[in-house]
Amino acid sequence: MPDAALRLTTLVERMLGARLPVRVRAWDGSEAGPPDAPVLVIHRRRALRRLLWKPGELGLARAWVAGDIDVDGDLYRVLDLMAGLVWERGEDDTGLLTALRDPQVRAAARGFAALARPLPPPPPPPEEMRRPGRGHLHTRRTDKKAVSHHYDVGNDFYELVLGPSMVYSCAYWTAGGTLESAQRDKLDLICRKLDLRPGMRLLDVGCGWGSMVLHAAREYGVRAVGVTLSAEQAAHARKRVADEGLTDRVEIRVQDYRDVSDGPYDAISSIGMAEHVGHARFLEYARALHALLKPGGRLLNHQIARRPQQDETAYHVDEFIDAYVFPDGELAPVGDTLGLLERAGFEVRDMESLREHYALTLRRWVANLEAHWDRAVHLTSPGRARVWRLYMAASALAFERNRIGVNQLLAVRTPESGESGTPLRLRTWN
Structure with a gap:
């Protein structure tokens, strides 16, 4: 029975210590979360690999730009609902993207690896600007x-x-x-x-x-x-x-x-x-x-x-x-x-x-x-x-x-x- 959405939702809620305010639809067709909420669609499991290999905003951005994740419903509402959990949790608790950078949190989240099958992720989308580093800015x-x-x-x-x-x-x-x-x-x-x-x-x-x-x-x-x-x-x-x-x-x-x-x-x-x-x-x-x-x-x-x-x-x-x-x-x-x-x-x-x-x-x-x-x-x-x-x-x-x-x-x-x-x-x- 497809259960990727439930497993993913449960894992993320444990990491955050809070309920997800959106419904999740996974690549296997399963759904979990509040029935009347807007839907965060994870089209491909490689979206999770992007987050594992590049935890933070960049991994999430690559998944969005590549079409690995999407929104079914009002984009503004999804961003507004998720902001408090993902980006704006205050200075002492800065949410999922920062949590994923913590080695202990990542070790505890082995369920992520099981869902993602963590082979190396595909290359970044071609729309990403690549450069060696930020050492020589504004020349x-x-x-x-x-x-x-x-x-x-x-x-x-x-x-x-x-x-x-x-x-x-x-x-x-x-x-x-x-x-x-x-x-x-x-x-x-x-x-x-x-x-x-x-x-x-x-x-x-x-x-x-x-x-x-x-x-x-x-x-x-x-x-x-x-x-x-x-x-x-x-x-x-x-x-x-x-x-x-x-x-x-x-x-x-x-x-x-x-x-x-x-x-x-x-x-x-x-x-x-x-x-x-x-x-x-x-x-x-x-x-x-x-x-x-x-x-x-x-x-x-x-x-x-x-x-x-x-x-x-x-x-x-x-x-x-x-x-x-x-x-x-x-x-x-x-x-x-x-x-x-x-x-x-x-x-x-x-x-x-x-x-x-x-x-x-x-x-x-x-x-x-x-x-x-x-x-x-x-x-x-x-x-x-x-x-x-x-x-x-x-x-x-x-x-x-x-x-x-x-x-x-x-x-x-x-x-x-x-x-x-x-x-x-x-x-x-x-």
Whole structure:
């Protein structure tokens, strides 16, 4: 009689000391768990081998990307139910993925081996970025490779997920707004915070597919330069610039921010770029942007932030995101970012949290992906589409649960006279 689901469920519950909140369906057709709960499907026993050989998030991620495990039902609900047991059990009891790293726990879990038949696992899915190690992060070469892994997936795929705006950062929502209107409102919010006016020079660092520079040139009359390390992004952005007849006012470059040398600029926008810079390089990054601004010029830094850790000396890498989504990406607490901007010479004048806005945006992106699933698979691969579905759904929940946030910091290169050029009541954009 098939019994893999019952054996697996019993084993995991003993290890965790808690009941599984989902139903398990195993490769032999057996099921166990609450009858009305969403179903975690284990299609192949090799999913267990992946966890035995690579315990932690990476083993679980490989099983998901390869299609060894899946969800029958609401993915958000499964992730929400499992988060408390698998990832978020507190500092003294961090759940199944950490437990599996403990040799004593693994020795006690011999039932795992019996279920898995622990031959060496298959190689990682091809969507995983492989590299020797994390010893030389954020050089020009490694940054270009990491950006290419994430962004050179195909412009058609990104347009399917992001919609026509091609804006890959959180939108700015009002009741009843659409994704397109919310993204337009976000770009306009940034332009107003930067106090853009006709004839100004704007630098957009990490310009993506050109949406910010296009909006600023079209609606505010600025002359804009956008830089990106992605050749595919740059090609798409240049076509958009040409289609809108803005080639005389907008320039798109494939260029590292460290190589921009044609300042001064009146304003700089950095929207979802600093996460790629890395904590060790952020002060260098901030100083480079400070040097590119004219006195009185403004910087708008839009950046995802994590919550501070008890031990800030032990940097935690999210193995799934590092291997499949944002190689070498790093999140820092917003207080650290603010402090480094000030050390670079900036005066930080305003901070606005948009945490809930990002959760809403991610849910819209997931809906776009799910509505066009077959097309997404055709444009990339089944594994790549699965990466994006899990990444965006889990990120939406992380924003909703206040595990991560996103903030806009407005900073000024205040001249020695102290005249920042900002009004007494700064928030004129509201």
